Amino acid sequence: MLQRGLILVVEDEPAIADVLRLNLAKAGFGVHLAADGEAGLAAVAALKPAAMILDVGLPGIDGIEVCRRLRAAADWTPVLFVTARDDETDRIIGLELGADDYITKPFSPREVVARVSSVLRRSQGLTDGPEPLQVGRVRLDAAQRRVFADATEVPLTATEFDLLAFLMRRPGRVIGRDQLLSEVWGYSSIAGARTVDVHIAQLRGKLGSASPIRTVRGVGYAVDQPGPAA
Known part of the structure; x- marks a missing residue:
């Protein structure tokens, strides 16, 4: 084998x-x-x-x-x-x-x-597409598994990277915790919902003010493109 x-x-x-x-x-x-x-x-x-x-x-x-x-x-x-x-x-x-x-x-x-x-x-980078992604000030290079906020590289764990990639590939779409557990972690459970929250908090902390992640209370999370400057 x-x-x-x-x-x-x-x-x-x-x-x-x-x-x-x-x-x-x-x-x-x-x-x-x-x-x-x-x-x-x-x-x-x-x-x-x-x-x-x-x-x-x-x-x-x-x-x-x-x-x-x-x-x-x-x-x-x-x-x-x-x-x-x-x-x-x-x-x-x-x-x-x-x-x-x-x-x-x-x-x-x-x-x-x-x-x-x-x-x-x-x-190992088995994500759903190799093309680079850009949402606001955050750029994700799927092929090299690297993330940049304001041109500064941000070190992420494998799970943090794939969670961010999953959200960035679906800009504006609200994704529930159970779906994130199923799609990113490969399983779903009530107890695991807190796992998603902690990883989102970690991502926000690492991305700082550049983070495009939005919480939809009681539902889940979304990544939003910034609106036009006033």
């Missing part, structure tokens, strides 16, 4: 790590296991994985700190958090740090594989 990319699994519970390894390998992924945060950081530097599954509750350096250090070093390896804690605050912190997705234990190994596949599709 053709290998679909190397997945780094940073998980301190051997039974869970082994289940993930077996299911990812069965789906065609290469897998490297690390049991703590230090080993995970070293593996990212040495192996340059396509994506990583990162347990939040690791011994020593926890998963939140691992992700924080990676993003601070401008390492945008896609991160999928896994945790035993069903705490919205933890989810929001992880997403705000630049995680691409978040799964709570107990989970279906098949669901994790599906989520990893979805994140990789985003990070």
Whole structure:
């Protein structure tokens, strides 16, 4: 079977790590296991994985700190958090740090594989068109997966990029949270709606005053072309 990319699994519970390894390998992924945060950081530097599954509750350096250090070093390896804690605050912190997705234990190994596949599709640029886009002061180069606000490049995670691209390809159209979850993340759930809100907030923060994203309260979001100057 053709290998679909190397997945780094940073998980301190051997039974869970082994289940993930077996299911990812069965789906065609290469897998490297690390049991703590230090080993995970070293593996990212040495192996340059396509994506990583990162347990939040690791011994020593926890998963939140691992992700924080990676993003601070401008390492945008896609991160999928896994945790035993069903705490919205933890989810929001992880997403705000630049995680691409978040799964709570107990989970279906098949669901994790599906989520990893979805994140990789985003990070590898499998979007719905290569042409560059311009909305107001924001320019998106789909072919190179780069975004510029007022000619200054803005670093985005794979998920942030595809969320912005999806909206920019549909200027003026209001897109609901459930549709965004289905089209960008590849799944839909009530609990996941908050995930969309956090990623939108992150995008706005990174784009600053150039952000063209509009909130339609109770419905979803839209990207609007600026009107003519007065």
